[in-house]
Amino acid sequence: MASRRIAIVGGGPSGALCAERLASAGLPVTLFDEHLAWEKPCGGGLTHKALHSYPFLLNGPHPKKVIQRVELISGNGNRAHLCLDHPIVIYSRAVLNGLLLDRAARAGCRIVRSRVSSVDITGKSPSFTAENVIQHADFLILASGARNSFFQATRPLAPADLEITLGYFVPSCADAIQVKFVRGLQGYIWSFPRCDHLSVGICGSLARHTSRELHQHLAQFMREEHISTDGARFYSHVLPSPRAHTLASRCVAGHNWALIGDAAGWVDPITGEGLYYALRSGELLADSLISGRPEVYPRRVRNDFSADLEIAARIARNFYHGRFLGGAVTTRLIQFIERSVTFRTMIVDLFSGAQDYASLKRRLWSQLATTLREALDSVLRPAKSTTPRPNPGDT
Numbered sequence: 001m002a003s004r005r006i007a008i009v010g011g012g013p014s015g016a017l018c019a020e021r022l023a024s025a026g027l028p029v030t031l032f033d034e035h036l037a038w039e040k041p042c043g044g045g046l047t048h049k050a051l052h053s054y055p056f057l058l059n060g061p062h063p064k065k066v067i068q069r070v071e072l073i074s075g076n077g078n079r080a081h082l083c084l085d086h087p088i089v090i091y092s093r094a095v096l097n098g099l100l101l102d103r104a105a106r107a108g109c110r111i112v113r114s115r116v117s118s119v120d121i122t123g124k125s126p127s128f129t130a131e132n133v134i135q136h137a138d139f140l141i142l143a144s145g146a147r148n149s150f151f152q153a154t155r156p157l158a159p160a161d162l163e164i165t166l167g168y169f170v171p172s173c174a175d176a177i178q179v180k181f182v183r184g185l186q187g188y189i190w191s192f193p194r195c196d197h198l199s200v201g202i203c204g205s206l207a208r209h210t211s212r213e214l215h216q217h218l219a220q221f222m223r224e225e226h227i228s229t230d231g232a233r234f235y236s237h238v239l240p241s242p243r244a245h246t247l248a249s250r251c252v253a254g255h256n257w258a259l260i261g262d263a264a265g266w267v268d269p270i271t272g273e274g275l276y277y278a279l280r281s282g283e284l285l286a287d288s289l290i291s292g293r294p295e296v297y298p299r300r301v302r303n304d305f306s307a308d309l310e311i312a313a314r315i316a317r318n319f320y321h322g323r324f325l326g327g328a329v330t331t332r333l334i335q336f337i338e339r340s341v342t343f344r345t346m347i348v349d350l351f352s353g354a355q356d357y358a359s360l361k362r363r364l365w366s367q368l369a370t371t372l373r374e375a376l377d378s379v380l381r382p383a384k385s386t387t388p389r390p391n392p393g394d395t
Protein backbone atom coordinates (compact mmCIF):
# COMPACT_ATOMS: atom_id res chain seq x y z
CA MET A 1 0.00 0.00 0.00
CA ALA A 2 3.04 2.28 0.54
CA SER A 3 2.58 4.37 -2.61
CA ARG A 4 -1.22 4.24 -2.81
CA ARG A 5 -2.96 7.58 -2.30
CA ILE A 6 -5.57 7.39 0.43
CA ALA A 7 -8.38 9.96 0.74
CA ILE A 8 -10.55 10.27 3.84
CA VAL A 9 -13.89 12.10 3.74
CA GLY A 10 -14.64 13.33 7.28
CA GLY A 11 -12.36 14.56 10.05
CA GLY A 12 -14.34 13.47 13.12
CA PRO A 13 -12.80 10.98 15.58
CA SER A 14 -12.90 8.03 13.15
CA GLY A 15 -11.36 9.86 10.18
CA ALA A 16 -8.78 11.79 12.21
CA LEU A 17 -7.47 8.76 14.13
CA CYS A 18 -7.37 6.63 10.97
CA ALA A 19 -5.47 9.43 9.19
CA GLU A 20 -2.96 9.72 12.03
CA ARG A 21 -2.24 5.95 12.02
CA LEU A 22 -1.88 5.80 8.21
CA ALA A 23 0.34 8.90 8.02
CA SER A 24 2.52 7.63 10.91
CA ALA A 25 3.15 4.48 8.88
CA GLY A 26 4.31 6.66 5.95
CA LEU A 27 1.25 6.29 3.72
CA PRO A 28 0.24 9.34 1.63
CA VAL A 29 -3.11 10.39 3.07
CA THR A 30 -5.35 13.44 2.56
CA LEU A 31 -8.35 14.18 4.79
CA PHE A 32 -11.28 16.38 3.71
CA ASP A 33 -13.73 17.89 6.21
CA GLU A 34 -16.20 20.69 5.62
CA HIS A 35 -15.90 22.06 9.20
CA LEU A 36 -12.68 20.58 10.69
CA ALA A 37 -12.69 21.10 14.50
CA TRP A 38 -16.33 21.96 15.25
CA GLU A 39 -18.83 21.58 18.06
CA LYS A 40 -20.61 18.53 16.66
CA PRO A 41 -23.82 17.82 18.62
CA CYS A 42 -22.66 15.22 21.14
CA GLY A 43 -22.43 14.40 24.84
CA GLY A 44 -18.66 14.14 24.38
CA GLY A 45 -18.34 11.36 26.99
CA LEU A 46 -15.46 8.89 26.73
CA THR A 47 -15.70 5.70 28.79
CA HIS A 48 -12.81 3.86 30.45
CA LYS A 49 -12.76 1.48 27.48
CA ALA A 50 -11.85 4.41 25.19
CA LEU A 51 -9.44 6.03 27.66
CA HIS A 52 -7.66 2.73 28.26
CA SER A 53 -7.18 2.20 24.51
CA TYR A 54 -6.22 5.84 23.80
CA PRO A 55 -4.55 7.09 27.03
CA PHE A 56 -3.54 10.43 25.47
CA LEU A 57 -7.24 11.36 25.78
CA LEU A 58 -6.97 11.08 29.58
CA ASN A 59 -3.40 12.27 30.12
CA GLY A 60 -3.12 15.04 27.50
CA PRO A 61 -3.21 18.76 28.36
CA HIS A 62 -6.48 19.61 26.60
CA PRO A 63 -9.44 20.90 28.65
CA LYS A 64 -11.84 18.14 29.72
CA LYS A 65 -14.08 17.27 32.64
CA VAL A 66 -13.29 14.14 34.65
CA ILE A 67 -16.46 12.64 36.14
CA GLN A 68 -16.81 9.86 38.72
CA ARG A 69 -20.43 10.25 39.77
CA VAL A 70 -23.51 9.26 37.79
CA GLU A 71 -27.12 9.80 38.84
CA LEU A 72 -29.72 7.57 37.19
CA ILE A 73 -33.40 8.56 37.37
CA SER A 74 -36.29 6.22 36.53
CA GLY A 75 -39.57 7.13 34.84
CA ASN A 76 -41.30 7.29 38.22
CA GLY A 77 -38.63 9.48 39.81
CA ASN A 78 -36.54 6.89 41.71
CA ARG A 79 -32.86 7.83 41.81
CA ALA A 80 -29.69 5.74 42.03
CA HIS A 81 -26.11 6.91 42.34
CA LEU A 82 -22.99 5.30 40.92
CA CYS A 83 -19.43 6.06 41.97
CA LEU A 84 -17.27 4.95 39.06
CA ASP A 85 -13.96 3.16 39.70
CA HIS A 86 -12.70 4.56 36.39
CA PRO A 87 -13.79 8.07 35.42
CA ILE A 88 -15.72 9.11 32.33
CA VAL A 89 -13.97 12.02 30.61
CA ILE A 90 -16.11 14.61 28.85
CA TYR A 91 -14.77 16.78 26.05
CA SER A 92 -16.21 19.61 24.07
CA ARG A 93 -16.26 18.16 20.55
CA ALA A 94 -14.44 21.18 19.10
CA VAL A 95 -11.56 20.38 21.48
CA LEU A 96 -11.67 16.60 20.86
CA ASN A 97 -11.84 16.91 17.06
CA GLY A 98 -9.15 19.60 17.13
CA LEU A 99 -6.68 17.54 19.12
CA LEU A 100 -7.22 14.44 16.94
CA LEU A 101 -6.80 16.48 13.74
CA ASP A 102 -3.60 18.08 15.14
CA ARG A 103 -2.17 14.62 15.79
CA ALA A 104 -3.04 13.59 12.20
CA ALA A 105 -1.40 16.73 10.77
CA ARG A 106 1.74 16.23 12.90
CA ALA A 107 1.97 12.64 11.63
CA GLY A 108 2.08 13.99 8.05
CA CYS A 109 -1.55 13.86 6.88
CA ARG A 110 -2.60 16.63 4.49
CA ILE A 111 -5.77 18.23 5.83
CA VAL A 112 -8.13 20.14 3.55
CA ARG A 113 -11.16 22.13 4.67
CA SER A 114 -13.65 21.27 1.97
CA ARG A 115 -17.06 19.71 1.46
CA VAL A 116 -17.04 16.55 -0.68
CA SER A 117 -20.16 16.71 -2.83
CA SER A 118 -20.04 13.39 -4.69
CA VAL A 119 -18.15 10.13 -4.72
CA ASP A 120 -17.74 7.53 -7.46
CA ILE A 121 -16.33 4.06 -6.83
CA THR A 122 -17.40 2.51 -10.13
CA GLY A 123 -14.23 3.46 -12.05
CA LYS A 124 -10.77 1.91 -11.91
CA SER A 125 -9.89 4.13 -8.98
CA PRO A 126 -12.31 6.00 -6.69
CA SER A 127 -12.99 9.62 -7.53
CA PHE A 128 -14.74 12.38 -5.63
CA THR A 129 -15.61 16.04 -6.02
CA ALA A 130 -14.25 18.56 -3.55
CA GLU A 131 -14.40 22.33 -4.17
CA ASN A 132 -15.89 21.61 -7.62
CA VAL A 133 -12.76 19.69 -8.67
CA ILE A 134 -12.82 15.98 -9.46
CA GLN A 135 -10.04 14.26 -7.56
CA HIS A 136 -8.72 10.68 -7.58
CA ALA A 137 -7.39 8.34 -4.94
CA ASP A 138 -6.38 4.69 -4.81
CA PHE A 139 -8.39 4.00 -1.67
CA LEU A 140 -11.31 6.02 -0.33
CA ILE A 141 -12.38 6.05 3.32
CA LEU A 142 -15.82 7.41 4.24
CA ALA A 143 -15.80 8.80 7.77
CA SER A 144 -18.53 11.35 7.14
CA GLY A 145 -20.83 10.45 10.03
CA ALA A 146 -24.39 9.19 10.41
CA ARG A 147 -25.83 11.08 7.45
CA ASN A 148 -23.61 9.20 4.99
CA SER A 149 -25.40 8.23 1.79
CA PHE A 150 -22.57 8.44 -0.73
CA PHE A 151 -22.43 4.84 -1.98
CA GLN A 152 -25.49 2.99 -3.19
CA ALA A 153 -23.82 -0.24 -2.08
CA THR A 154 -23.88 0.91 1.55
CA ARG A 155 -27.48 2.26 1.64
CA PRO A 156 -28.32 5.08 4.07
CA LEU A 157 -29.41 3.77 7.48
CA ALA A 158 -33.21 3.24 7.73
CA PRO A 159 -35.27 5.25 10.30
CA ALA A 160 -35.46 2.10 12.48
CA ASP A 161 -31.63 2.14 12.63
CA LEU A 162 -31.43 5.79 13.69
CA GLU A 163 -32.28 7.95 16.69
CA ILE A 164 -33.22 11.62 16.68
CA THR A 165 -31.25 13.60 19.22
CA LEU A 166 -31.83 17.15 20.34
CA GLY A 167 -30.61 19.26 23.20
CA TYR A 168 -28.83 22.34 24.46
CA PHE A 169 -25.33 23.48 25.33
CA VAL A 170 -26.15 25.20 28.62
CA PRO A 171 -23.84 27.76 30.27
CA SER A 172 -23.85 26.03 33.66
CA CYS A 173 -21.69 23.63 35.69
CA ALA A 174 -22.18 20.31 37.49
CA ASP A 175 -20.06 17.48 38.84
CA ALA A 176 -22.20 14.45 38.05
CA ILE A 177 -23.64 12.95 34.89
CA GLN A 178 -27.43 12.57 34.98
CA VAL A 179 -29.31 9.99 32.94
CA LYS A 180 -33.10 9.85 33.03
CA PHE A 181 -35.35 7.16 31.54
CA VAL A 182 -38.85 8.14 30.45
CA ARG A 183 -41.81 5.74 30.30
CA GLY A 184 -42.47 4.65 26.71
CA LEU A 185 -39.31 6.30 25.34
CA GLN A 186 -36.85 4.12 23.44
CA GLY A 187 -33.93 6.32 24.44
CA TYR A 188 -33.06 8.54 27.39
CA ILE A 189 -32.31 12.07 28.60
CA TRP A 190 -28.80 13.05 29.64
CA SER A 191 -26.92 15.91 31.24
CA PHE A 192 -23.16 15.70 30.63
CA PRO A 193 -21.06 18.34 32.43
CA ARG A 194 -18.15 19.75 30.47
CA CYS A 195 -15.46 22.21 31.64
CA ASP A 196 -17.57 25.34 31.22
CA HIS A 197 -21.02 24.16 30.17
CA LEU A 198 -23.45 21.22 30.16
CA SER A 199 -24.52 19.18 27.17
CA VAL A 200 -28.15 18.35 27.98
CA GLY A 201 -30.13 16.30 25.50
CA ILE A 202 -32.49 13.50 24.63
CA CYS A 203 -32.38 10.65 22.14
CA GLY A 204 -35.21 8.49 20.87
CA SER A 205 -35.85 6.04 18.04
CA LEU A 206 -36.57 7.92 14.79
CA ALA A 207 -39.11 5.25 13.83
CA ARG A 208 -41.09 5.54 17.10
CA HIS A 209 -40.83 9.14 18.30
CA THR A 210 -41.30 12.65 16.93
CA SER A 211 -39.03 15.57 17.74
CA ARG A 212 -42.03 17.37 19.30
CA GLU A 213 -42.41 14.49 21.77
CA LEU A 214 -38.70 14.60 22.60
CA HIS A 215 -38.83 18.40 23.07
CA GLN A 216 -41.64 17.98 25.61
CA HIS A 217 -39.80 15.30 27.63
CA LEU A 218 -36.60 17.33 27.63
CA ALA A 219 -38.37 20.54 28.67
CA GLN A 220 -40.00 18.73 31.60
CA PHE A 221 -36.65 17.26 32.71
CA MET A 222 -34.97 20.66 32.55
CA ARG A 223 -37.78 22.21 34.59
CA GLU A 224 -37.58 19.45 37.21
CA GLU A 225 -33.78 19.68 37.46
CA HIS A 226 -33.79 23.52 37.42
CA ILE A 227 -31.65 23.70 34.27
CA SER A 228 -32.35 27.00 32.54
CA THR A 229 -32.26 27.47 28.77
CA ASP A 230 -31.18 31.13 29.21
CA GLY A 231 -28.13 31.66 27.00
CA ALA A 232 -28.26 28.00 25.89
CA ARG A 233 -27.56 26.94 22.30
CA PHE A 234 -29.92 24.39 20.72
CA TYR A 235 -28.61 21.40 18.74
CA SER A 236 -30.05 18.44 16.90
CA HIS A 237 -28.51 15.53 14.99
CA VAL A 238 -29.10 11.89 14.10
CA LEU A 239 -27.40 9.00 15.88
CA PRO A 240 -27.08 5.46 14.52
CA SER A 241 -28.88 2.88 16.64
CA PRO A 242 -28.47 -0.18 14.45
CA ARG A 243 -30.68 -3.26 14.63
CA ALA A 244 -28.93 -6.62 14.91
CA HIS A 245 -29.61 -7.68 11.33
CA THR A 246 -28.38 -4.31 10.04
CA LEU A 247 -25.09 -4.82 11.88
CA ALA A 248 -24.82 -8.36 10.55
CA SER A 249 -25.66 -7.59 6.93
CA ARG A 250 -24.44 -4.06 6.18
CA CYS A 251 -21.75 -3.80 3.52
CA VAL A 252 -18.91 -1.71 5.01
CA ALA A 253 -16.04 -2.24 2.55
CA GLY A 254 -15.23 -2.92 -1.10
CA HIS A 255 -11.95 -3.47 -2.92
CA ASN A 256 -10.99 0.23 -2.91
CA TRP A 257 -13.22 1.80 -0.24
CA ALA A 258 -14.37 1.36 3.36
CA LEU A 259 -16.66 2.96 5.92
CA ILE A 260 -15.64 3.77 9.50
CA GLY A 261 -17.36 5.19 12.60
CA ASP A 262 -20.95 6.46 12.40
CA ALA A 263 -20.90 6.15 8.61
CA ALA A 264 -20.75 2.38 9.15
CA GLY A 265 -23.43 2.57 11.88
CA TRP A 266 -21.17 1.50 14.75
CA VAL A 267 -22.83 2.91 17.85
CA ASP A 268 -23.96 1.02 20.96
CA PRO A 269 -27.76 0.80 20.47
CA ILE A 270 -28.43 0.87 24.23
CA THR A 271 -26.08 3.59 25.50
CA GLY A 272 -25.48 5.62 22.31
CA GLU A 273 -21.71 5.36 22.83
CA GLY A 274 -20.10 5.94 19.44
CA LEU A 275 -16.79 7.67 20.10
CA TYR A 276 -14.95 4.49 21.12
CA TYR A 277 -16.23 2.57 18.08
CA ALA A 278 -15.35 5.49 15.78
CA LEU A 279 -11.77 5.54 17.07
CA ARG A 280 -11.42 1.74 17.13
CA SER A 281 -12.83 1.21 13.61
CA GLY A 282 -10.48 3.93 12.29
CA GLU A 283 -7.58 2.14 13.93
CA LEU A 284 -8.61 -1.33 12.67
CA LEU A 285 -8.97 -0.05 9.09
CA ALA A 286 -5.59 1.70 9.27
CA ASP A 287 -3.92 -1.51 10.54
CA SER A 288 -5.53 -3.52 7.73
CA LEU A 289 -4.36 -1.02 5.09
CA ILE A 290 -0.85 -0.77 6.56
CA SER A 291 -0.53 -4.56 6.44
CA GLY A 292 -1.65 -4.45 2.79
CA ARG A 293 -4.78 -6.52 3.50
CA PRO A 294 -7.81 -4.18 3.49
CA GLU A 295 -10.07 -7.18 2.83
CA VAL A 296 -9.61 -8.41 6.43
CA TYR A 297 -11.09 -5.19 7.88
CA PRO A 298 -14.79 -6.28 8.14
CA ARG A 299 -13.81 -9.55 9.84
CA ARG A 300 -11.51 -7.77 12.28
CA VAL A 301 -14.29 -5.33 13.25
CA ARG A 302 -16.72 -8.18 13.77
CA ASN A 303 -14.29 -10.08 16.01
CA ASP A 304 -13.34 -6.92 17.87
CA PHE A 305 -16.69 -5.27 18.70
CA SER A 306 -19.51 -5.51 16.19
CA ALA A 307 -20.64 -9.00 17.29
CA ASP A 308 -21.04 -7.53 20.81
CA LEU A 309 -23.02 -4.58 19.41
CA GLU A 310 -25.34 -7.12 17.75
CA ILE A 311 -26.06 -8.63 21.17
CA ALA A 312 -26.72 -5.12 22.53
CA ALA A 313 -29.14 -4.51 19.65
CA ARG A 314 -31.07 -7.67 20.59
CA ILE A 315 -31.27 -6.53 24.23
CA ALA A 316 -32.16 -2.87 23.47
CA ARG A 317 -35.91 -3.25 22.93
CA ASN A 318 -36.39 -5.28 26.10
CA PHE A 319 -34.22 -2.87 28.03
CA TYR A 320 -36.39 0.13 27.18
CA HIS A 321 -39.83 -1.53 26.92
CA GLY A 322 -39.55 -4.79 28.88
CA ARG A 323 -40.93 -5.54 32.33
CA PHE A 324 -39.36 -7.41 35.24
CA LEU A 325 -41.07 -8.35 38.53
CA GLY A 326 -44.11 -6.28 37.53
CA GLY A 327 -42.23 -3.02 36.78
CA ALA A 328 -40.35 -1.40 33.89
CA VAL A 329 -36.85 -2.87 33.41
CA THR A 330 -35.28 0.61 33.72
CA THR A 331 -37.13 1.25 37.00
CA ARG A 332 -36.07 -2.12 38.43
CA LEU A 333 -32.50 -1.40 37.25
CA ILE A 334 -32.41 1.78 39.32
CA GLN A 335 -33.99 0.13 42.36
CA PHE A 336 -31.50 -2.75 42.26
CA ILE A 337 -28.54 -0.36 41.84
CA GLU A 338 -29.62 1.46 45.00
CA ARG A 339 -30.27 -1.70 46.98
CA SER A 340 -27.65 -4.27 45.89
CA VAL A 341 -23.87 -3.79 45.99
CA THR A 342 -23.38 -6.81 43.71
CA PHE A 343 -25.74 -5.41 41.06
CA ARG A 344 -24.27 -1.92 41.40
CA THR A 345 -20.76 -3.28 40.81
CA MET A 346 -21.92 -4.97 37.61
CA ILE A 347 -23.50 -1.74 36.30
CA VAL A 348 -20.31 0.19 37.13
CA ASP A 349 -18.39 -2.41 35.07
CA LEU A 350 -20.90 -2.00 32.24
CA PHE A 351 -20.41 1.79 32.29
CA SER A 352 -16.63 1.45 32.13
CA GLY A 353 -16.68 -1.15 29.34
CA ALA A 354 -15.18 -3.89 31.56
CA GLN A 355 -18.45 -5.86 31.23
CA ASP A 356 -19.34 -6.81 27.63
CA TYR A 357 -22.85 -7.71 26.47
CA ALA A 358 -21.83 -11.27 25.46
CA SER A 359 -21.34 -12.38 29.08
CA LEU A 360 -23.85 -9.99 30.72
CA LYS A 361 -26.77 -12.43 30.76
CA ARG A 362 -24.63 -15.16 32.37
CA ARG A 363 -23.39 -12.74 35.05
CA LEU A 364 -26.92 -11.44 35.71
CA TRP A 365 -28.29 -14.96 36.26
CA SER A 366 -25.31 -16.14 38.31
CA GLN A 367 -25.70 -13.13 40.63
CA LEU A 368 -29.49 -13.08 40.74
CA ALA A 369 -29.86 -14.86 44.10
CA THR A 370 -27.28 -12.57 45.77
CA THR A 371 -28.82 -9.48 44.16
CA LEU A 372 -32.31 -10.42 45.38
CA ARG A 373 -31.02 -11.24 48.87
CA GLU A 374 -29.19 -7.91 49.11
CA ALA A 375 -32.23 -6.03 47.81
CA LEU A 376 -34.53 -7.74 50.30
CA ASP A 377 -32.09 -7.14 53.13
CA SER A 378 -31.94 -3.46 52.17
CA VAL A 379 -35.75 -3.18 52.18
CA LEU A 380 -35.88 -4.74 55.64
CA ARG A 381 -32.90 -2.79 57.00
CA PRO A 382 -32.64 0.31 54.76
CA ALA A 383 -30.21 2.29 56.90
CA LYS A 384 -27.60 -0.48 56.84
CA SER A 385 -27.44 -1.47 53.18
CA THR A 386 -28.10 1.61 51.02
CA THR A 387 -24.60 2.99 51.62
CA PRO A 388 -23.02 3.48 48.16
CA ARG A 389 -19.62 2.04 47.35
CA PRO A 390 -16.93 4.49 48.48
CA ASN A 391 -15.80 6.86 45.75
CA PRO A 392 -12.01 6.58 45.20
CA GLY A 393 -11.95 10.38 44.86
CA ASP A 394 -13.55 10.90 48.31
CA THR A 395 -11.43 11.48 51.35
Ligand SMILES: Cc1cc2nc3c(=O)[nH]c(=O)nc-3n(C[C@H](O)[C@H](O)[C@H](O)COP(=O)(O)OP(=O)(O)OC[C@H]3O[C@@H](n4cnc5c(N)ncnc54)[C@H](O)[C@@H]3O)c2cc1C
Binding pocket: 009, 010, 011, 012, 013, 014, 015, 032, 033, 034, 035, 036, 040, 041, 042, 043, 044, 045, 046, 114, 115, 116, 117, 143, 144, 145, 146, 165, 166, 192, 201, 237, 238, 239, 260, 261, 262, 263, 267, 272, 273, 274, 275, 276, 278
Ligand atom coordinates in the same frame (compact mmCIF):
# COMPACT_ATOMS: atom_id res chain seq x y z
C1 LIG B 1 -26.43 14.26 20.47
C2 LIG B 1 -25.39 13.18 20.46
C3 LIG B 1 -24.74 12.83 21.66
C4 LIG B 1 -23.73 11.87 21.65
N1 LIG B 1 -23.05 11.62 22.79
C5 LIG B 1 -22.04 10.72 22.79
C6 LIG B 1 -21.25 10.51 23.95
O1 LIG B 1 -21.41 11.18 24.96
N2 LIG B 1 -20.29 9.54 23.90
C7 LIG B 1 -20.07 8.81 22.79
O2 LIG B 1 -19.19 7.93 22.81
N3 LIG B 1 -20.76 9.03 21.65
C8 LIG B 1 -21.72 9.97 21.62
N4 LIG B 1 -22.41 10.24 20.46
C9 LIG B 1 -22.00 9.53 19.23
C10 LIG B 1 -20.75 10.22 18.63
O3 LIG B 1 -21.00 11.61 18.49
C11 LIG B 1 -20.43 9.62 17.26
O4 LIG B 1 -20.46 8.21 17.36
C12 LIG B 1 -19.06 10.06 16.77
O5 LIG B 1 -19.00 11.45 16.58
C13 LIG B 1 -18.76 9.37 15.43
O6 LIG B 1 -17.54 9.86 14.93
P1 LIG B 1 -17.29 9.86 13.36
O7 LIG B 1 -15.91 10.35 13.16
O8 LIG B 1 -17.64 8.55 12.77
O9 LIG B 1 -18.36 10.88 12.76
P2 LIG B 1 -18.57 12.43 13.09
O10 LIG B 1 -18.05 12.79 14.40
O11 LIG B 1 -20.00 12.70 12.77
O12 LIG B 1 -17.65 13.16 12.01
C14 LIG B 1 -18.00 13.22 10.65
C15 LIG B 1 -17.23 14.37 10.03
O13 LIG B 1 -17.44 14.33 8.63
C16 LIG B 1 -17.59 15.66 8.16
N5 LIG B 1 -18.39 15.57 6.93
C17 LIG B 1 -19.62 15.06 6.79
N6 LIG B 1 -20.01 15.12 5.51
C18 LIG B 1 -18.98 15.68 4.83
C19 LIG B 1 -18.79 16.00 3.45
N7 LIG B 1 -19.73 15.76 2.54
N8 LIG B 1 -17.60 16.56 3.10
C20 LIG B 1 -16.64 16.83 4.02
N9 LIG B 1 -16.79 16.55 5.33
C21 LIG B 1 -17.94 15.97 5.72
C22 LIG B 1 -18.28 16.40 9.28
O14 LIG B 1 -17.97 17.79 9.23
C23 LIG B 1 -17.68 15.74 10.52
O15 LIG B 1 -16.59 16.46 11.05
C24 LIG B 1 -23.41 11.20 20.44
C25 LIG B 1 -24.08 11.52 19.25
C26 LIG B 1 -25.05 12.51 19.26
C27 LIG B 1 -25.74 12.88 17.97
